[in-house]
Amino acid sequence: MSVSSACIEIPAQSAIALILRSGEVLRIVDGFGSQVADLALFALDDPSEGFSPGRTIDYHESLALAVGDVLYSNRSGELACVVEDTVGVHDMLLAPCSDLMFVRRGEVSHPSCHANLSSVLQPFGVLDDMVTSTLNVFMDVRISSQNRIKLHAPASTPGDRFAIMALRDLVIGVAACSSECTNAGHCKPIHYQVFRAAAPEVRNADAPLSSH
Ligand SMILES: [Zn+2]
Numbered sequence: 001m002s003v004s005s006a007c008i009e010i011p012a013q014s015a016i017a018l019i020l021r022s023g024e025v026l027r028i029v030d031g032f033g034s035q036v037a038d039l040a041l042f043a044l045d046d047p048s049e050g051f052s053p054g055r056t057i058d059y060h061e062s063l064a065l066a067v068g069d070v071l072y073s074n075r076s077g078e079l080a081c082v083v084e085d086t087v088g089v090h091d092m093l094l095a096p097c098s099d100l101m102f103v104r105r106g107e108v109s110h111p112s113c114h115a116n117l118s119s120v121l122q123p124f125g126v127l128d129d130m131v132t133s134t135l136n137v138f139m140d141v142r143i144s145s146q147n148r149i150k151l152h153a154p155a156s157t158p159g160d161r162f163a164i165m166a167l168r169d170l171v172i173g174v175a176a177c178s179s180e181c182t183n184a185g186h187c188k189p190i191h192y193q194v195f196r197a198a199a200p201e202v203r204n205a206d207a208p209l210s211s212h
Contacts, residue, residue: 005193005194005195006193007029007031007191007192007193008191008192008193009031009189009190009191010037010174010175010176010189010190010191010192011176011189012176012178012187012188012189013111013116013176013178013187014111014116014175014176015038015113015116015117015119015120015173015174015175015176016120016173016174016192017117017120017121017123017124017171017172017173017174018171018172018174018192018194019044019169019170019171019172020080020166020169020170020171020172020194021166021169022166022167022168022169023165023166023196023197024165024166024194024195024196025083025084025163025164025165025166025193025194025195025196025197026039026080026163026164026165026166026172026174026192026193026194027084027161027162027163027192027193027194027195028137028138028161028162028163028174028190028191028192029159029160029161029190029191029192029193030138030154030156030157030158030159030160030161030190030191031158031159031188031189031190031191032158032188032189033154033156033157033158033160033188034138034153034154034155034156034157034183034184034186034188035138035154035156035176035177035183035187035188035189035190036136036137036138036139036154036176036177036179036182036183036190037136037137037138037162037174037175037176037177037190037192038096038097038113038117038134038135038136038137038173038174038175038177039051039134039135039136039137039164039172039173039174040096040117040121040126040131040133040134040172040173040175041071041073041079041080041135041170041171041172042121042124042126042130042170042171042172043073043077043079043168043169043170043171044124044168044169044170044171045169047121047124047125047126047130047171048130049073049074049075049077050073050074050126050130050133051071051072051073051074051079051133051134051135052072052073052074052076052133053092053093053133053135054133055072055073055074055076056069056070056071056072056092057092059072059076059205060205061205063092063093063143064088064089064090065082065085065090065092065135066082066085066088067082067083067084067085068081068082068083069081069082070167070205071135071164072205077168078167078168079166079167079168079170080164080165080166080167080170081164081165081167082162082163082164083163083164083165083197084161084162084163085161085162085163086159086160086161086162087138087154087155087156087160087162089138089139089140089154089155090135090136090137090138090139090162091135091136091139091140091141092135092136093141093149094136094139094141094149095114095132095133095134096112096113096114096117096131096134096136096175096177097112097113097114097177097178097179097182098112098113098114098115099112099114099115101179102179110178111178112178112179113134113175113177113178113179114131116173116175116178117131117134117173117175118131120173121171121173124171126171126173131173134175136177137162138154138155138156138160138162139151139154139177139182140152140153140154140155151181151182153183153184154182154183154184165197174190174192176188176189176190
């Protein structure tokens with residue numbers, strides 16, 4: 001995948017919003033290693049349509065994503081597809097870290113992905129309550145045999161990459177996750193690139209498993 005655009009840094013514990021036109025690629029690069037990036041995806045022309053982890057998990061019958069997999073919306077629309085992944089471990093289960101999550105831990109006035117994403121997406125018509133579901137790139141959440149979940153340090157090392165190609169015009173919030181325990185104890189910047197690439201092979205889910 002050839003790229004000419006330079007990497008842009010998102011400072012630690014902050015977020016940016018960008019417009020990704022259909023056919024453009026957003027590549028997330030972990031410049032320092034063990035750093036999560038939360039992606040919040042919405043249709044540019046109607047941000048009430050956004051990324052649905054539940055439908056994506058349902059239609060692919062998997063908690064994991066593979067290159068070629070489609071990211072589906074709350075209306076079962078095709079928002080984007082995965083075109084590059086050098087790690088293979090990401091999360092679609094947990095909501096972005098939030099102010100109240102940190103308050104529950106006894107940490108007040110802590111930066112959060114929810115607040116950072118809400119702030120940068122607000123000019124695009126994305127309301128605070130709409131930032132509920134993110135694709136947590138490089139985040140390692142495992143399920144025990146007792147169905148408990150446990151957070152592990154991201155497996156990403158410096159230079160690891162994950163990229164999606166827009167299948168329609170999108171507005172995307174990208175956060176360098178603000179939670180120390182999610183990022184091996186230390187919150188770091190995350191990097192990204194936007195470029196146009198040749199269309200890859202897209203692997204649609206065969207059919208929805210259920211009608212919910
Ligand atoms: Zn976070």
